[in-house]
Each structure stands twice: as C-alpha cells, then as structure tokens.
Amino acid sequence: MASTISSEPRGVLIVDLGTQYAQLIARRVREAGSWCEIAPPRKALETARRMHLAGVILSGGPASVYAADAPEVPRELLDLGVPVLGICYGMQWMSQQLGGEVQAAQEREFGRTSMAVARPEGLLEAVEGRTVVWMSHGDKVERLPAGFEVYASSDSCPFAVVGDTRRQFWGVQFHPEVSHTLRGFEILTNFLARVCELPLDWKPGNIVEREVQKIRETVGPDGEVVLGLSGGVDSSVAALLLHQAIGPRLHSIFVDNGLLRHGEREVVESTFREHFKLDLSVIDASERFLGSLAGVTDPEQKRKLIGRDFVDVFQKEAQRFAKATFLAQGTLYPDVIESVAVHGGNTAVIKSHHNVGGLPDTLHMQLVEPLRELFKDEVRAIGRHLGLDPRIVGRQPFPGPGLAVRIVGEVTRERCELLRKADHIVTSEVEAAGADKPLWQYFAVLLPVKSVGVMGDARTYESCCAIRAVESQDGMTADWAYLDHELLRRISNRIINEVRGINRVVLDISSKPPATIEWE
Numbered sequence: 316m317a318s319t320i321s322s323e324p325r326g327v328l329i330v331d332l333g334t335q336y337a338q339l340i341a342r343r344v345r346e347a348g349s350w351c352e353i354a355p356p357r358k359a360l361e362t363a364r365r366m367h368l369a370g371v372i373l374s375g376g377p378a379s380v381y382a383a384d385a386p387e388v389p390r391e392l393l394d395l396g397v398p399v400l401g402i403c404y405g406m407q408w409m410s411q412q413l414g415g416e417v418q419a420a421q422e423r424e425f426g427r428t429s430m431a432v433a434r435p436e437g438l439l440e441a442v443e444g445r446t447v448v449w450m451s452h453g454d455k456v457e458r459l460p461a462g463f464e465v466y467a468s469s470d471s472c473p474f475a476v477v478g479d480t481r482r483q484f485w486g487v488q489f490h491p492e493v494s495h496t497l498r499g500f501e502i503l504t505n506f507l508a509r510v511c512e513l514p515l516d517w518k519p520g521n522i523v524e525r526e527v528q529k530i531r532e533t534v535g536p537d538g539e540v541v542l543g544l545s546g547g548v549d550s551s552v553a554a555l556l557l558h559q560a561i562g563p564r565l566h567s568i569f570v571d572n573g574l575l576r577h578g579e580r581e582v583v584e585s586t587f588r589e590h591f592k593l594d595l596s597v598i599d600a601s602e603r604f605l606g607s608l609a610g611v612t613d614p615e616q617k618r619k620l621i622g623r624d625f626v627d628v629f630q631k632e633a634q635r636f637a638k639a640t641f642l643a644q645g646t647l648y649p650d651v652i653e654s655v656a657v658h659g660g661n662t663a664v665i666k667s668h669h670n671v672g673g674l675p676d677t678l679h680m681q682l683v684e685p686l687r688e689l690f691k692d693e694v695r696a697i698g699r700h701l702g703l704d705p706r707i708v709g710r711q712p713f714p715g716p717g718l719a720v721r722i723v724g725e726v727t728r729e730r731c732e733l734l735r736k737a738d739h740i741v742t743s744e745v746e747a748a749g750a751d752k753p754l755w756q757y758f759a760v761l762l763p764v765k766s767v768g769v770m771g772d773a774r775t776y777e778s779c780c781a782i783r784a785v786e787s788q789d790g791m792t793a794d795w796a797y798l799d800h801e802l803l804r805r806i807s808n809r810i811i812n813e814v815r816g817i818n819r820v821v822l823d824i825s826s827k828p829p830a831t832i833e834w835e
Contacts, residue, residue, distance in 0.1 A: 324525065325369045325513060326350030330359045332386050332404050333376035338648075338791055340374060340402070340492045340503075342690055347504045348515030352688070360389040370398040370511035373405025375490060379419070379454050380404070380411045398483035398510045400438070403451065406477070406486030413460035413484070420455040420471075427495055430475050434466045437478055438485045440505050448475070448489035448496045455488070483510055519700035522693070523556065526685045530560035533683055539564045539639040540683060543629055544595065545715070546575075546583040549645030549686060551707050552698045556685045557643055558593055559701070565643075566594050566636045570628050572621065573601025573731060574717030577739035586704050596635075600628045601728075608719060608726040612763075614835030617726065621716040633680075642680035646687050647694065690789055711742075711756045712790060720835040724763030729816075730778075734761040736814045737780045744806045745784070745798070754796055755787035759810075760823070760834050768811075768818030777818040782806060785832055793827040 327344060331337040331353050344351040351372075354362040363371065371392055378385045390412055393399060401409040407417045428450045435443040448469070456474045459465075463484070467476035478485045485506065491499030507513045534540060540557055544550050544567040557565045567587065571580050580597065588595045607620045633639065686694055691712065698708040718734050719726045738759040745757045760781040768775040782803070787793035798806075807820040823834075 323367050324350040325367045327370040328363050329353045329372045332374045334374040343492045348517045349507045349513045350517050356386045356388045373401040375403030380407050400506050401486040410456045415460040416458040418457045428469045430469045432467045442498045446498045449493045450489045519696045527560040540641040540643050541633045541639045542567045542643040544569045553645040555701045569597045571599045572604040574719050617719050641683050643683040646684045722761045733816050737810045740809045748802050757784040766819050775818045779819040781821045781823045783823045795824045
C-alpha cells in the first residue's frame with residue numbers, strides 16, 4: 316500500500332528578523348507537532364513559495380521599524396493568503412505595513428509582565444484571566460490597523476495581543492517562545508492548530524516515514540550510500556534511517572582516529588554489526604591522526620588537520636564501494652548554523668565542522684543528509700522510536716575531532732590516554748549518581764599546565780584536568796551546572812588516585828556565551 320505521508324509536510328515559515336530566539340521559536344513549533352523552516356527576510360518569499368505553506372511567523376528583532384537599517388521584509392508575505400503571527404518586532408512591522416502606527420515607547424518594557432486576557436479565543440483559546448508573559452521592547456504600536464481588535468493587554472502595553480480574524484493576522488508584543496511566558500507554548504499551539512489548522516503530526520513515526528521516503532526518492536532503487544559512522548547519536552540515527560530505507564545498499568565506515576572515548580569502538584561494533592546487522596567497516600587510523608597532530612597546539616589547526624585526515628581515510632575506504640555514488644552524513648541544524656551563516660547576515664564562524672562543507676570534489680558523491688534540518692532532541696526521539704541502544708540515544712554530544720579539542724595544547728597518545736581515563740571516571744560517576752538527566756554534556760578536559768602536588772609524602776609535578784558540566788536545550792546556549800558536592804569529591808578523588816599523571820582537578824563554571832561548551 317502506498318504511503319500517505321508527504322515528504323514535503325505542511326508547515327510554517329519563520330522569518331528571522333534578527334532575533335536571538337529564531338531557533339527557539341522553531342524548536343517550540345516542532346515540539347508542538349508542526350514542521351517549520353527558518354529564512355532571513357531576503358529569502359523569505361522564495362522559501363514561502365517553495366514550501367507547502369500553512370502560515371508565517373514573523374520573529375522579534377532588535378531594530379525599529381522606522382529606522383533606516385530596519386530589515387527589508389517583503390510586503391508580499393502578507394498577501395499569501397495564509398495566517399500570520401507577528402512576535403514583538405514582527406507585530407510592529409505588520410502593523411505598520413497594514414496602516415497602523417508604531418512609535419518609541421515612553422517607558423520600555425523588559426522582563427516578566429502580568430497580562431490581562433480580554434478575549435480567550437482564537438490565539439488565546441483557553442488562556443483566561445491574567446497570565447505572566449515576557450516583554451522585551453522599546454517601541455510600541457500606537458494605533459492598530461483597520462480590522463484589528465484587542466485580545467489582551469498589560470498595564471503599560473494596551474495592545475499585548477491583537478488579531479484580525481477575517482485575514483487571520485495576529486500579533487503579540489511579548490515572546491511566547493521563552494519559558495518565562497507561562498502560557499506561551501499554548502499560544503503557539505493555538506496558532507498552529509486552531510489558526511493554521513495544522514494536524515500537529517510532526518512526530519517521530521511520521522518523521523521516520525518521511526525521511527525514509529525522501530532517501531528512497533534521492534538514492535533510487537539501485538543507488539548505494541557510504542556513511543561515516545562515528546557512534547554518536549547523530550550518525551547512528553542517520554545510519555538506521557538509511558538502513559531502513561535501502562538495507563544492504565548502505566555501507567558504514569567507522570574510523571578509529573585514536574581520539575575516542577572509553578569503550579566507544581566496542582559499543583559501535585556490537586550495536587551496528589552484531590545487533591542491527593549493518594555492513595560496517597572499522598578502520599584503525601590512530602597512527603595517522605596522532606602523527607598529524609604532533610606538535611600542533613592551535614585548536615582550529617587541530618580541527619582542520621583532523622578533518623583533512625578523516626576525509627582522506629574515508630575517501631580511500633569509500634573507493635572499495637564502486638557502486639556507491641552517495642555520501643551520507645549526520646549533519647544537524649545547529650552544526651550548520653554554527654559553521655556558516657545559512658540564514659544570511661553576519662553569523663560568525665565560531666569553529667569549523669569537518670562534516671559541514673570542505674568535502675573534496677574528487678569524492679564525486681552526492682550528499683544525503685537526513686537530519687540536516689532537525690534539532691538534537693528530535694534526533695534522540697527518532698532514535699528511541701527506531702529501537703536504538705539507550706547508551707547511544709542518551710549519549711551526550713561528542714565533538715567530531717574527539718578528545719583532541721578537549722586536550723588543550725599538544726595531542727599525544729599518552730595525553731589521550733590520560734584524558735580518556737579521567738573522562739570515563741567523570742561520566743561513569745555522574746551517571747551512577749543519576750545526575751546526568753538534566754545535563755546536556757559532562758566531561759573532562761586536560762589542561763596544558765602542571766602543578767606541584769604531594770602524594771605519599773613525595774613531591775609530584777603532574778597535569779591538571781577540569782570538569783565541565785552544562786545544562787542546555789540545544790547546545791546553542793548553555794549554563795554551567797554545579798554538581799553535588801559529594802559527587803565532585805568522588806570524581807576528584809578517583810581521578811587523582813587512579814589516573815597516574817594527574818594530581819589536580821578543577822571545576823569549569825563558565826556559561827555559553829561568553830565561553831563555548833568545548834574548550835577548543
């Protein structure tokens with residue numbers, strides 16, 4: 316029986332008008348069960364016309380609609396015949412375009428605000444009485460366009476929620492996507508389900524069916540695919556999707572670069588070769604990678620050397636599969652965001668990723684990236700749906716360059732072994748204590764300093780390692796997590812007693828930003 320799931324689902328377009336919350340809006344929309352895409356103003360109309368469009372969300376942003384440097388948003392977005400939700404700046408832009416008036420507010424409104432709901436219907440269905448919302452604006456709508464009515468207000472913002480039900484244009488002066496807005500998720504869900512009439516079917520089972528269908532359409536009935544399998548959740552879920560789509564025509568290659576965590580190679584072999592019966596090749600290239608890194612201390616040079624060696628090793632092994640004309644990668648949305656400004660603007664390159672761009676033309680392969688537009692939490696949900704080993708599904712993110720970017724300074728086999736042992740103690744103790752559940756990542760970092768210590772009445776002069784534990788939703792921002800005092804004591808005691816060569820343990824209490832999660 317033919318599938319009834321479209322590979323191009325109906326969804327909403329999020330127009331990024333310069334907010335720091337564009338990806339957060341997208342995550343909330345996906346959590347509610349709807350597909351969405353993000354585009355900058357210059358690509359918004361093109362993207363909207365390409366999509367199976369059900370609605371548009373105009374994000375917030377730092378500009379003023381009357382300023383010379385205001386984003387140039389296509390007016391045609393309001394003529395597409397679909398519902399539109401303007402958030403903060405998005406509401407102001409829509410109001411101005413439709414004949415309303417926007418002015419600088421005499422009193423700026425930032426932070427938690429109590430909002431009174433006058434009409435609990437439409438966008439505010441079942442949101443009654445007073446509720447707390449998160450305001451962040453210096454301008455305000457002074458006069459509403461014709462056709463708009465007020466649905467909610469605050470003491471300093473008479474037009475907190477407005478709507479034109481004939482055209483299904485809605486505006487909110489606050490940010491429903493942040494957790495500080497207590498009913499924000501319900502408001503977004505109302506827009507998706509009640510206003511846009513979306514079925515809220517963006518669920519793991521449907522995502523799997525769509526992605527499998529897209530892979531089959533891309534690869535064709537005879538095409539073969541080569542995948543670089545790292546053992547992390549991203550490439551692992553990509554492998555299972557591909558295997559479900561094309562079976563033995565998938566050839567997975569696992570490269571042991573000598574920079575892996577404790578037991579990683581063994582878990583990959585047992586999970587994918589023995590349990591899922593994938594065609595898996597395991598290549599030990601540790602001598603090559605560690606040789607290339609000898610004497611190198613610059614973190615970006617490390618990443619580039621590792622990326623170069625990975626491509627060279629992978630390319631050599633991929634040539635064994637003469638019929639494979641497709642290359643699969645477990646690239647995620649945040650990987651692309653952090654590497655290049657995919658949505659336009661001046662996004663800085665914080666660090667390079669060896670699996671985003673940079674592949675040699677000599678590979679002569681077409682890319683297949685089934686996870687490219689997904690967030691990490693969606694990938695984990697798909698992994699659980701596919702029956703992936705919980706040790707892999709729940710595995711914390713691990714950088715492509717591996718331990719090399721957690722060893723500050725030169726990378727050697729000896730320093731890798733020191734960090735591998737210390738890191739295993741950190742992860743095993745955190746997990747044994749059940750402290751891993753709220754954490755995004757928790758690991759050890761080997762520092763390029765030595766310090767004096769005393770062991771058995773003898774002087775030592777050995778290395779120092781740091782414990783890094785953070786909480787995050789998607790890795791784009793993160794807060795440091797203060798682990799239980801007794802847990803930290805156990806970790807420190809075990810590292811110093813069991814890892815010969817480390818005599819000091821410190822705690823990293825930096826958030827992202829201004830720091831990054833990884834040290835390099």
